Amino acid sequence: MKFFIDTANLDQIKEAQELGVLDGVTTNPSLMAKEGITGRENIINHYKKICEIVDGDVSAEVIATDFDGIVKEGEELAKLHKQIVVKVPMIKEGIKAIKYFSDKGIRTNCTLVFSAGQALLAAKAGATYVSPFIGRLDDISTDGLNLIADIRLIYDNYGFETQILAASVRHSMHILECAKIGADVMTGPLSSIEGLLNHPLTDSGLAKFLADYNKGN
Ligand code: E4P
Secondary structure (H helix, E strand, O other), rough: EEEEEEEOOOOHHHHHHHOOOEEEEEHHHHHHHHOOOOOOOOOOHHHHHHHHHHOOEEEOOOOOHHHHHHHHHHHHHHOOOEEEEEEEEEHHHHHHHHHHHHOOOOOOOOEEOOOOOHHHHHHOOOOOOOEEEEHHHHOOOOOOOHHHHHHHHHHHHOOOOOOEEEEEOHHHHHHHHHHOOOOOEEEEHHHHHHHHHHHHHHHHHHHHHHHHHHHHO
């Protein structure tokens, strides 16, 4: 399972990279705005900085919603760095653009996916990644993990190569459940990854080992 961090915060991206388990980064316009990164030039420069920190894929989202606009923006983003994956919304024009990018060998992440039907379309169009938002489904009393399981079943039925990128992950249990279901990738905050570290028996066990060692020294 690949671990992506879902942020545009460079310090957090560096911290995750230093942990040694980071496979990539996802961003979106809201995450950019949260870091005060606005305006096309600043956003482009920020993507370049992220690519310098991490070794893996970096999703960069288009703003256009018409086919020509998505293609123009996506081609510009893809040229920025070989690690860039063009993030395209799950809309009719987006699906057409994903098919276009797929034919051209440009990698894509189909975002804002909330149903298995949408995920099926994204795979048919040749998306590299599909991003079902599990946390946002949980927020409206709909089990986001069921969606991951449905997409896994459908993709396995037909051997689709589109990778399931469980997005809108909010905590460590989301990661574990997605791993059990077989999501290919998860993206979430650093806290959700670091939460996997924690166990009270590890803490008490280590404290005892150190105390016993110190008795003899
Ligand atoms: C996906 O790539 C999105 O950036 C993201 O996971 C959205 O998460 P949120 O629902 O916590 O905003």
